[in-house]
Amino acid sequence: MARETEIKLKISDVRAFHRALKRAGVRTTGPGTSRVHEENIIFDTPQGGLAKHGQLLRIRTETAETPEKLRKSSRKPRVILTFKQPVAESAGGIAERRSHFLYKVRDEIEVEVADAGNLARIFEGLGMSGWFRYEKYRTTFRMPPSKAWAKDLLIELDETPIGTFVELEGPASAIDRAAEELGYSKPDYVLKNYLTLYVEECRRKGEQPSHMLFPSLKRASG
Numbered sequence: 001m002a003r004e005t006e007i008k009l010k011i012s013d014v015r016a017f018h019r020a021l022k023r024a025g026v027r028t029t030g031p032g033t034s035r036v037h038e039e040n041i042i043f044d045t046p047q048g049g050l051a052k053h054g055q056l057l058r059i060r061t062e063t064a065e066t067p068e069k070l071r072k073s074s075r076k077p078r079v080i081l082t083f084k085q086p087v088a089e090s091a092g093g094i095a096e097r098r099s100h101f102l103y104k105v106r107d108e109i110e111v112e113v114a115d116a117g118n119l120a121r122i123f124e125g126l127g128m129s130g131w132f133r134y135e136k137y138r139t140t141f142r143m144p145p146s147k148a149w150a151k152d153l154l155i156e157l158d159e160t161p162i163g164t165f166v167e168l169e170g171p172a173s174a175i176d177r178a179a180e181e182l183g184y185s186k187p188d189y190v191l192k193n194y195l196t197l198y199v200e201e202c203r204r205k206g207e208q209p210s211h212m213l214f215p216s217l218k219r220a221s222g
Contacts, residue, residue, distance in 0.1 A: 008190035134212035
């Protein structure tokens, strides 16, 4: 099982952040704009058995943004099944245990699957339901090859219905160094997931939480 280490940063000035990315020399990964629409569905039992144990089961459908002239030949959406859980207690040193408070550290399994609909029906047949949906647009960047310290670091810019965030995922030392280059420090780190951030935003606005969707999808699913 892979170990995921990440943090989020809230981006209040998107243009300024893009200038910081340019100064750092980052480049998008993949072809085209590398901007991908993500639709996520979180599954759990009626009793919330997975959430009670800090676990997450998610189906994510990724659709790459494609220039108009290439849309007829664009690839099919990519479907990813993800399972996450807290890191098992270990006899690790003080530094390792301390990192679990400074960063979001979880064990993770990801596998690409052929069909989101059939997989959802399997989960439903097992007594689970897709109880929370959220969407975002993600653009993934990497530091230039000259910055060897960042070779395992992903910089993922997320445009969401509750604002713009960036996720830094990789070794803790690379996260700290990248955050500093982009104008942030440890007090800026956000360890909450998008569900928690969404519920907090709904409370701030005095709205009832439902699903974290852009307005057009809300109308389509209403």
